[in-house]
Amino acid sequence: MRKSISTAFFSLVSTLMVLGIVLMGCSEWVLFKNYFARDRYETLDQVVGVTRRTAQYLAQQAALPEGDELDALNTKLEIIGESAEAYLFFTDNDGRVLIASSPEMLTAQAVPDEMMKKAAASGADYYHVFGTLDGVLTEKSYVTVSEMCDERGSQSGWIFLCSSGRQLTEFKQQFWSNFLLSACVMLLCASILTKLLMRKLTDPLQKVTDAAQRFGGGDLSVRVEGVEGEGEVADLARTFNRMADNIQTNDNSRGQFMGNIAHELRTPMTTIKGFVDGMLDGTIPPDMQNHYLQLVSEETGRLARLIQNMLDLSKLESGEYQVNARMFNIWDTLTGVALSAEQRINDGMIEIEGLTMDEKALVYADPDLIHQVVYNLLDNAIKFTPAGGTIRFSVEKLGPETEIAVWNSGQGISPEALPYVFQRFYKEDRSRGLHARGAGLGLNICKVLVNLSGGQIRVESQQGEWCRFVFTLPSQAPNPGGMKRLPDEAGGAPAVEDPASMKPVE
Missing domain, CATH: 1.10.287.130 (Signal transduction histidine kinase, dimerisation/phosphotransfer (DHp) domain)
Structure with missing residues (x-):
């Protein structure tokens, strides 16, 4: 059976509270019971001292007194018992009852031998026991047992001072009834508070669950609403x-x-x-x-x-290709790519500026990947440079990086289109209003390759006048461990098996 979070949490809290309440109740009951017994026994021990003189008197008599003397003795014993809220009786060494303040509280005239042996074996001045003395008393009582001696100090019998346990029974009933009532109130309050707390917790979770179910069902527009704050x-x-x-x-x-x-x-x-x-x-x-x-x-x-x-x-997205980076002269790549496109440049009557065979600018990258980047950028520039226009190359070292730029005259790119030119299938002709050739993948590949080489690429443009693509490459080898894999919009670390075999893109 499936349990919700609120049900499981409430069950756990309720179980812990019940166990805690039971444990607390039992400990409190043991504490009160021991306190009650200690108080009773202390009172009885004090009364035993008063009764010792009566015990000595009985020990001196060959037989129990009779007539008025017996009535006076009974009255004295009753007064002693009432003062201590108890009753008492005397026995001889064998446990036979000699006289009792409340004979009606006794069901037998002799204390069993087993009980007498326990009292004698205790070796203490006072032997305490709670019970009926094996059926001698009519009810459970707190009993203090002490020896009584004659004038010579010889044991002549036993004093039994008893206090009814009825008060403890009444206290027990009242204690547990009050305790159970308090426990029920506590559980009720805890249930209400737990319900409110769990509603505050589970309602947002239910919203997330419902949203996740709808999302898993194909509704990708669903969102979790109304859950705010911290936590x-x-x-x-x-x-x-x-x-x-x-x-x-x-x-x-x-x-x-x-x-x-x-x-x-x-x-x-x-x-x-x-x-x-x-x-x-x-x-x-x-x-x-x-x-x-x-x-x-x-x-x-x-x-x-x-x-x-x-x-x-x-x-490029599969992550299989390891960049074979090394130091090389970027001008060699720029010049080689321009020479390979010489026929197209001449056919388009385009002027090339900035190329030089004398300068040297070292960069740390994979020459094959950078060759592809330069080819794509030059191919893009040739397509969108009008007859009689200009394409200009430039290289500038900026601290730990080298900046390479390919500039061309022409219609340029509108400000609205600039953020999207590196996206896949974004047609450059949509922003320039020129050729309809190309699938819109060349610049995306450029971005992936430059990022893979540890650089960045960007585009600048003045609409109706010029366009300039700029990318950066490291000017020196990085720390041992190889080039870092940088994030790009293609996701992950791009890779190719044979970059030199990559065909010109449009």
Whole structure:
């Protein structure tokens, strides 16, 4: 059977309280009982001293007095008993009762031998016992037993002074009835307070539970509302909300990511299918087929580059690649990438500035990864630099870092688009209003690679005039232990198997 937190907590508290109350009641009862007995025995011991003279008188008599003398003796014994709220009787050495202040309190005229032996074996002036003396008394009583001696000091009998235990019985009944009433009131108050306390605790937990169930059922928009303040429960609610925000954001990104992939794959495939169908059904004449086959080839290449980019990102996020960092001259990389794109630069009538073969700027990174970063940035600059425009390279050492920049003239990027240019599938042409080429993965890969190399990348732009991408790299090798893995939007430590094989991205 499932138990709620409130039920389990109440059961635990109730059990502990009942055990505590029972323990307290028993200890209090033992304390009162011992105190009551001690008080009774002290009083009886004092009375025994008074009765010793009467005991000596009886010891001197050959037989019990009779007539008025016996009445006077009985009266004296009654007075002694009443003064101590007790009754007494005398026995000989064998335990036979000689005289009693209240004969009606006795059910026998002799004390059993077993009881007499216990009194004799105690060796004390006073022997105390609580009971009926094995049935001699009509009720349980506090009994003080003491020897009585004759003039020669020889034992001549025993004095039994008894105080009724009825008061203890009445006190016991009253004590336990009051105690049980108090215990019930305490349990009732504790139940109410526990209920209020647990409601304050379990209500927020129930909200978290309900939200978690709905969230697990697929409602990613649900959040825990109305849980404020400090404490573990409030922290749990806030943590749940943050977790839900992150999961919803990741889910939205994943959905958008899959939608973008589908869109980017569908566009070239639709084009290819249209051209092929046109050639098959004769819509495209034979003399134009070579032209359309060239378009099909371009779209196929675009599709292959998109798939390669997706594979590259997958490899970067898998954490398999170990960065092969070393010191190298960043100018060699910049110059090599520019020379490899010389034909495209000339076709676009673009002027290159800032390149030099004489300067040296050492950085600590993986040359293959940085080559890919520079290639992507230059490819991006070529696409969005108008005919007659300029692309400018610059390198500047800033303390422990070296800053590398690729600047190009052109339309630039709007301020609203700047925060998003490094996101996957973000189309640069949406902000610049130029070419529709590219899947929007190149700059995202740049960000991942730069972060993996221990640097940062950013973009600056003046809309309608220029755009500038800047990234930093360490100027010297780090402490022993290798390069640190830095967080990036791709998550985890990116990796590639063969960075040099990564295809140009659009």
